[in-house]
Amino acid sequence: MIQLRQIEKTFFSKNQTLAALTDISLDIKTGEAFGVIGESGAGKSTLLRMINALETPDAGSVTVDGVDLTHLSKKDLRMEQKQIGMIFQQFNLLNNKTVAENIRLPLTLHNYDQTLTVDEVLDFVGLSDKKHSYPQQLSGGQKQRVGIARALITRPKLLLCDEPTSALDQNTTEDIVAVLKKAHREFKMTIVVVTHELPVIKALCTRAALMEYGKVRQIVDITRSEDKLTDRPYLERAIEVLTSD
Amino acid sequence: MTDSISIYIERIIEFAPRLLDSLWETGIMLFFAMLAAILLGIPVGTLLYLTADTRPMANRFVNRLLNILVNVIRSFPFLLLVVAMQPFVRQVYGRATGDPIAASFPMVVIAIALYARFVEQSLMEVPKGIIETAKSMGATNWQLVWKFLYVEARSSLVIGFTTAVISFVSYSTIMGVVGGGGIGDFAIRFGYQRYETDIMYTAIVLIIVLVEIFQWLGLALARKLDKR
Numbered sequence: 001m002i003q004l005r006q007i008e009k010t011f012f013s014k015n016q017t018l019a020a021l022t023d024i025s026l027d028i029k030t031g032e033a034f035g036v037i038g039e040s041g042a043g044k045s046t047l048l049r050m051i052n053a054l055e056t057p058d059a060g061s062v063t064v065d066g067v068d069l070t071h072l073s074k075k076d077l078r079m080e081q082k083q084i085g086m087i088f089q090q091f092n093l094l095n096n097k098t099v100a101e102n103i104r105l106p107l108t109l110h111n112y113d114q115t116l117t118v119d120e121v122l123d124f125v126g127l128s129d130k131k132h133s134y135p136q137q138l139s140g141g142q143k144q145r146v147g148i149a150r151a152l153i154t155r156p157k158l159l160l161c162d163e164p165t166s167a168l169d170q171n172t173t174e175d176i177v178a179v180l181k182k183a184h185r186e187f188k189m190t191i192v193v194v195t196h197e198l199p200v201i202k203a204l205c206t207r208a209a210l211m212e213y214g215k216v217r218q219i220v221d222i223t224r225s226e227d228k229l230t231d232r233p234y235l236e237r238a239i240e241v242l243t244s245d
Numbered sequence: 246m247t248d249s250i251s252i253y254i255e256r257i258i259e260f261a262p263r264l265l266d267s268l269w270e271t272g273i274m275l276f277f278a279m280l281a282a283i284l285l286g287i288p289v290g291t292l293l294y295l296t297a298d299t300r301p302m303a304n305r306f307v308n309r310l311l312n313i314l315v316n317v318i319r320s321f322p323f324l325l326l327v328v329a330m331q332p333f334v335r336q337v338y339g340r341a342t343g344d345p346i347a348a349s350f351p352m353v354v355i356a357i358a359l360y361a362r363f364v365e366q367s368l369m370e371v372p373k374g375i376i377e378t379a380k381s382m383g384a385t386n387w388q389l390v391w392k393f394l395y396v397e398a399r400s401s402l403v404i405g406f407t408t409a410v411i412s413f414v415s416y417s418t419i420m421g422v423v424g425g426g427g428i429g430d431f432a433i434r435f436g437y438q439r440y441e442t443d444i445m446y447t448a449i450v451l452i453i454v455l456v457e458i459f460q461w462l463g464l465a466l467a468r469k470l471d472k473r
Contacts, residue, residue: 052381054377054380054381077383078383078384078385079383080383081380081381081382081383082382082383084381086378086381086382088374088377088378090372090374092372092374092375092377092378094375094393094396094397095397095472095473096396096397096399096400096470096471096472096473097396097472105382105392106382108392109382109383109384109385109388109392110383134472136472136473160381
């Protein structure tokens with residue numbers, strides 16, 4: 001699905017240069033849930049943004065579904081981007097639009113053959129009652145659900161998640177992970193998740209790249225005892241964590 | 246006391262036709278200035294924003310050119326701009342003095358430059374994540390502007406427009422020097438030059454009321470549009 005080959009990227013600012021990515025080569029398979037993990041500054045967000053051409057590499061190639069993104073016209077690039085969904089750490093909803101209007105937004109930019117309806121995706125993320133609310137009236141977790149619904153409505157073949165839970169507390173994080181898992185199961189798209197939160201990758205992904213200083217150090221297969229993902233309330237877990245040694 | 250009030254009322258009735266004429270002239274000048282601010286100030290301001298470094302249409306040449314134009318016009322003392330534009334207005338419109346339409350030309354120029362700057366500033370307030378989201382969805386620059394930037398900046402755009410219109414009122418009071426008329430000219434001619442102080446203060450109060458109405462309307466609309 002995704003092939004990265006010898007990606008190099010350097011950022012120049014006024015008084016320094018930063019090698020964001022050095023010699024990155026990576027293969028992500030169709031239908032896979034792939035994680036990218038590392039500390040902040042390791043280059044994982046830059047790596048993710050290469051996959052939908054928000055960043056362009058200085059050298060190397062990015063191929064998605066057989067199409068080399070680094071040699072496309074702007075128009076052709078938009079045609080690729082329309083098939084790739086993305087969710088963000090800060091949700092990036094339009095605050096002056098209702099939940100329904102936000103979710104429908106991608107459909108107003110392009111013609112899509114096969115989409116879901118606003119009601120279907122709202123139901124999927126469990127926010128049917130918030131259809132006519134504005135983002136201002138939602139909690140962080142609810143905002144991210146809207147972000148996911150907005151990404152799902154186009155039936156993307158690929159879903160990119162940039163620190164999807166880093167602005168959320170732990171229980172909300174698990175809710176969002178559960179929604180993403182359900183989306184992966186139901187719609188069978190390829191998912192790439194970038195995060196510094198190990199439990200998110202562990203719960204969601206089957207393989208992960210470990211990044212450090214702009215390089216991929218290792219790619220690991222993730223093993224997990226089947227779904228220990230807990231649904232217990234926050235207080236119960238707080239008591240458990242605080243009272244056990 | 247009652248005498249002086251009735252005298253004042255009589256004088257107002259006497260001056261009312263000329264007062265209404267001058268309000269009409271102010272209206273014409275404001276109309277053209279507002280129209281220009283919307284039709285040209287918004288595009289110029291949007292281009293200023295989009296062509297700056299690291300923005301979607303980054304273009305150093307266009308950006309610098311627009312910046313210089315806007316700065317030159319805005320730093321021109323308005324009275325001198327009016328005078329300096331006389332030959333141009335005469336060329337285009339046939340006459341440069343004596344009616345509010347001729348007087349609207351410099352108003353239009355300052356309106357575009359002033360509101361363009363406000364528009365640029367409003368767009369700068371839109372979070373960067375919104376632009377990134379638009380790009381990630383494969384939006385064109387046109388879609389980015391209409392479906393993302395203007396949506397999120399709309400209440401700020403209205404507030405900027407209100408501030409701009411209030412400046413237009415102030416600029417319009419100068420237009421008497423080229424015979425453009427208007428309420429400001431009325432206040433100077435009758436109130437200042439003919440020592441009819443009561444008429445001058447009446448005109449000033451009318452200007453203040455006008456400004457208050459614009460301010461109130463602008464804020465009310467901005468508040469209604471703001472869901473953030």
